[in-house]
Amino acid sequence: DPNLNICPDYASKDFVDTRAQLISEDITEEQAIQLLKNIWQANNNTEKGLWQQQVNDDREEQAHRDHLEEDKEECLKQEHLAEEEEARKDEQKKNKHKCTPIQNMGIPDDPAITPCSYALHKLDKGEYVEMWYFTNDGLDEAVVKKTIDDDAMILSTLANGSTAWVSATSTHNARSVINDENLPFEDFCQACPRFITAL
DSSP states (O other): OGGGOOOOOTTSGGGHHHHHHHOOSSOOHHHHHHHHHHHHHHHHHHHHHHHHHHHHHHHHHHHHHHHHHHHHHHHHHHHHHHHHHHHHHHHHHHTTTTTOOOOOOOOOOSOOOOOOHHHHHHHHHTOOOOGGGGSHHHHHHHHHGGGSOTTOEEEEEOTTSOEEEEEHHHHOOOTTOOOGGGSOHHHHHHHHHHHHHHO
16 A cells, blocks of 8 residues: 555665765755655655555445345345245145135124024025015024924925925925015014125
8 A cells, every 4th residue: 555655764875876866066965855755755646546546446346246246145035035935825725725814803702693494595596585584583483493404305296296305494484474575674674684694
């Protein structure tokens, strides 16, 4: 580093010959010493400039290398994240049930509203079901009728006149069913939300 260089003592014995070459009728010894110092200073300043330029070039080159290294590391990091994401997706595809998100819900404390099996069976088939089955009276009757086995089969006469064994739940109908147009407004208000929930 030329910034650390110290100007030699040109007045010392070591530079007698150098001074002698400069001394003449027009130049004294002191002027020769000063001239040598000026020459050394000029050379040192040139070296300082070259040194600083080299330092700046090295710094820029190092910054460029660091930038390339950071880009490479970032690229590797992104590839690693992409591989992990791909592996996670593959794991989710293989184990769908294991990866199903758990909903943040409390423990249900509302009583289960279950209409009679006959009404549920018709809903499953997409057939028309009277709203009465979802009123308080319809639900009370469903509780009373739960003694019927859902798997029970009975002999029934079909629409074309033939007979066949059918599920008891598909034929059981409450005798006190009220048609929708005759259903009181209060019962209708009770049945609508329950009907929508059952769907």
